Amino acid sequence: MDINHKTSKICLVIHSLQAGGMERVMSELASYFAGKKSVETHLILYGINREIFYSVPDNIILHKPSFKFDNNKRFISTIRTVIYLRNSIKRIDPDSVLSFGEYWNNFVLLSMLGLKYPVYVSDRSQPDKSLGKVQDYLRKCLYPTAKGIILQTEKAKEIYLRNNKHSNIGVIGNPIREFAHLNYVSAKEKIVIMVGRLIKSKHQDILIEIFAKINKPDWKLMIVGYDHLKQQNMERLKKLARDLKVGDRVIFTGKHDHVEELYQKSSIFAFTSSSEGFPNVIGEAMSAGLPVVAFDCVAGPSEMIKDGYNGFLVPLFDRSTFENKLSLLMDNEEVRAEQGANALKSIRDFTKEKICDSFHSFISNSNN
Incomplete structure (x- = not known):
């Protein structure tokens, strides 16, 4: 299925593409969007570790801060990152922003307060898991400002709606890599x-x-x-x-x-x-x-x-x-x-x- 409309700008936002499940899904989405002529795809890596373990297509427009995150000056580095993220998205002027990560979504939504761009957050954590008092409070306050929330399972949606409200919640699982090329029988060992x-x-x-x-x-x-x-x-x-x-x-x-x-x-x-x-x-x-x-x-x-x-x-x-x-x-x-x-x-x-x-x-x- 393809969505036929004029060229749109999509901005994918994640802390890094280091080895991990969430990062792999983001790389799959980047690859998918990169293959669509109707989409101009931007990817922002803004975390402490901006490692790229998963490949990124050549036609993805990649953005990373020019400064290193200094843990010895954590507050200043955090403020610099907020400003960088906010200004980068304003320059890109996207039609949609998609953020990944239960801790990181709060950071992105906070950085985007007051801007016109629709931000979608994908929550990847165990749905009934507390992220700590501060993060839980921020999520309760900031998630309602998102244009939409993407959860991974129906159970996650059920748990989320027990204590929160949002009019636009989607349930989307993860893309699973296909191993059709594997020999499923002859190579098996115990x-x-x-x-x-x-x-x-x-x-x-x-x-x-x-x-x-x-x-x-x-x-x-x-x-x-x-x-x-x-x-x-x-x-x-x-x-x-x-x-x-x-x-x-x-x-x-x-x-x-x-x-x-x-x-x-x-x-x-x-x-x-x-x-x-x-x-x-x-x-x-x-x-x-x-x-x-x-x-x-x-x-x-x-x-x-x-x-x-x-x-x-x-x-x-x-x-x-x-x-x-x-x-x-x-x-x-x-x-x-x-x-x-x-x-x-x-x-x-x-x-x-x-x-x-x-x-x-x-x-x-x-x-x-």
Whole structure:
């Protein structure tokens, strides 16, 4: 689907394009808009770390502050960034501004107060998660000034509307990368894979403990991810695996640029996170034809996983059930194959084209 109208200017705003789920979605949107002749696309990176991990098309007009954010002069740097963001958007003169990030949206809306440009904010966090008193207060005050709010799940919308009001809320999931080129059968090994940053809310330690308890020596557990948020968890998790006598069967890859190759080798995707907005990695695993065992955290997994059809949804922190479902899949190749095929079918609702079309429609039609 294409939206036919005169050339429009869209300004995408995000703190950085470093490796991460939110950043990957923004890069997908940038690529999508860059392919439209009817759209002039600008991208502003304004955060402390303006790293670009994901590729940006050549015809995207990229904007970054010329100054570094000095943490030793945090207040001054913040004011400079507000002024930079405000002035940059005024110079661009866009038809729509799209901001990503639960913490960062407040900053963007604050910077844009009093300007005429319609700002759309996409909230990417676990919907019932407090961001702290200050951020929660700012969100309650500033989100009503947005032209529209984009949430990732129906559950997120339900939770948001319990305590807030807004007349223009859209529910749009994430575009899931398609791995149609993968060989889904011949390359499979007895590997359970989990992909996610090594932060406490992902609970890789729980997965290691469950894997050790299942005790199937011909299987390996592959943990893909890196230390983040100043949490030094890699060494702690490696020690846990050694202490549980599975150190030789738990593989830590660190950051990996070609995770699709790891999905291709693996047979099951396991996900023990307790806090999500919309977990891209579940969708990617399903797109690679893997059945999924995941905690039914708020929110996201239940939007993609149909229990018993393409994987298993497990009540949050129910280790016993998680162990049973994971063990069932490890023991039964036929069930793995059937659920993996179903996963591949069901994830097609989240193709890049469909999701990006939805974003484009929402931030364009809402201006009419």
